[in-house]
Amino acid sequence: MGEFDLIDSCFAGKGGKPRAFTLLGIGDDASIHQPAAGMELVVSTDASLAGVHWPMDLPVAIAAGRAVCSALSDLAAMGAEPLSCWLNVMAEDTDAVEQMGLGATAALLRHDVELVGGDTTRSPCNALAVTVAGQLPAGSAMRRDAALADDxxxxxxxxxxxxxxxxxxxxxxxxxxxxxxxxxxxxxxxxxxxxxxxxxxxxxxxxxxxxxxxxxxxxxxxxxxxxxxxxxxxxxxxxxxxxxxxxxxxxxxxxxxxxxxxxxxxxxxxxxxxxxxxxxxxxxxxxxxxxxxxxxxxxxxxxxx
CATH class of the missing domain: 3.90.650.10 (PurM-like C-terminal domain)
Incomplete structure (x- = not known):
């Protein structure tokens, strides 16, 4: 199976349901988005590498699900509603692509996050880079710099x-x-x-x-x-x-x-x-x-x- 067949098989149409936030999703050179009126966009990105972020004997499907959830946790920390994900998969072979696709898209489906883009490439070791976006009412984000003495x-x-x-x-x-x-x-x-x-x-x-x-x-x-x-x-x-x-x-x-x-x-x-x-x-x-x-x-x- 070639790269574009893999993308269609493993990623296209997978994950959570389409959102009004996404004007153009997976399949083009880039995605296009429009936050709802009065909302702010919250974006986070994370990388995960075999042998560094997960043991080499951990199934890559499990590792991919963990990588997605790790990125989504940053949105949780800000209090954002998750909307979309961009997934870059670096894999040793096509089987690893398929397994990482299964694990990642299962996590996205579980949390109703739309997959709107990404990339696949062959790599000497398995790795993922995950970018996620969410939204929240303007000015309401939870931040690290807002604690006060006696809180x-x-x-x-x-x-x-x-x-x-x-x-x-x-x-x-x-x-x-x-x-x-x-x-x-x-x-x-x-x-x-x-x-x-x-x-x-x-x-x-x-x-x-x-x-x-x-x-x-x-x-x-x-x-x-x-x-x-x-x-x-x-x-x-x-x-x-x-x-x-x-x-x-x-x-x-x-x-x-x-x-x-x-x-x-x-x-x-x-x-x-x-x-x-x-x-x-x-x-x-x-x-x-x-x-x-x-x-x-x-x-x-x-x-x-």
């Missing part, structure tokens, strides 16, 4: 479970209790929109580890944070399965959980989230366990360290 710190979703699943996969425990947390990540799109509609203005997703991403958010906002790890969702389950030391490491530094870390004025009540700490005027992020200040060795993920 409460909240978490929607769980941390530490993805890293635990990856560790089980890498050690051959393919049926381990956490593996599904690694193989099938899901962006919290509905929750992101809900938080924005409830007035949250500061948020980011956890992709590089709770501590590292909390430091990113705090630095962008010019505040510090105190975070109490015992308040994390399902913390007792993580400790019961891993022991306290490993649970601390995975929760603080594991990464790729795609939970939503956000702040809100003190005393505000929010659904489907846990209050885990407080912002303060002094810079830096402090981790506590049952009130005691702790240090958890190992930094979050950095591609160039």
């Amino acid at each position: 409460d710190v909240w978490l929607c979703g769980r941390v530490g479970f993805h890293a635990s699943g990856l560790q089980q996969w890498l050690t051959g425990e393919k049926d381990g209790c956490f593996v599904v947390e690694f193989t099938h990540i899901e962006p919290l799109l509905r929750q992101g929109v809900m938080l924005r509609e409830q007035g949250v203005r500061c948020c980011m997703d956890i992709s590089d580890g709770l501590l590292q991403d909390a430091e990113h958010l705090a630095r962008a906002s010019g505040v510090g944070m105190d975070i109490e790890l015992s308040l994390l969702p399902d913390w007792s389950q993580l400790v019961a399965e891993l022991g306290e030391a490993k649970a601390l490491q995975n929760a603080a530094h594991g990464g790729e959980d795609y939970a939503l870390l956000f702040t809100a004025p003190a005393g505000k009540t929010l659904d489907q989230a846990c209050r885990i700490g407080r912002c303060r005027s002094q810079p830096g992020v402090a981790l506590r366990l049952h009130g005691d200040l702790i240090t958890v060795e190992k930094s979050g993920y950095d591609h160039f360290k």
